[in-house]
Amino acid sequence: MKQLLALLSVTSLLLLAGCSNVYSQEDGYRMAVINQGFPVPKNAYEVKPEECTDEISKAAKYKLQGIGDEDGNPPDHYLRTIEEWGWTELVEDRRGAIHFYEKNGKIMSLNIRENVFDVFEMTSETAS
Incomplete structure (x- = not known):
């Protein structure tokens, strides 16, 4: 009986996690974590980010189930929240599932894929 109770407890914890x-x-x-003015979903957890390049000054990578569909389309609510936090999408710079946002001279890039997303702080404006 104790073994069954222990098994049920472990299974419940795994399901909750x-x-x-x-x-x-x-x-x-x-x-x-890389820009305190840019929103990310609360329950996303950070994993090892991509390497920075000449165009990218800071990078953060997050895992989160359901953040993007198989084509990399993010939830509309998340995109609206980014704009509510004062970021303006640079629509002309969008590259597929990669969105660019500007606020107070800072350029942020959001790259959404299925169950994972990257946030980059760019060193300069993107080239269209």
Whole structure:
């Protein structure tokens, strides 16, 4: 009986941990680790980011179930939240699933893929 109870407890913990990292607009947003003015979903967890390049000064990579579909399209609520936080999308610079935003002279890039996304702080304006 104790073994069954222990197994049920472990299984419940695993289910709770697995469900906690799924995109939900109700969970809200927090500041990105690389730019405190750029929102990321609260329940996204950071993983090792991509290497920075001449165009990228800072990078952060997050995992989150349901953040993007197989084509890299993010949830509309997340895009609206970015704009509510004062960022303006540079629509002419968009490259597929890569979105660029500007605020107070800073350029941020958001690259969404299925269940993972990158946030980059750019060193200069993007070239169209």
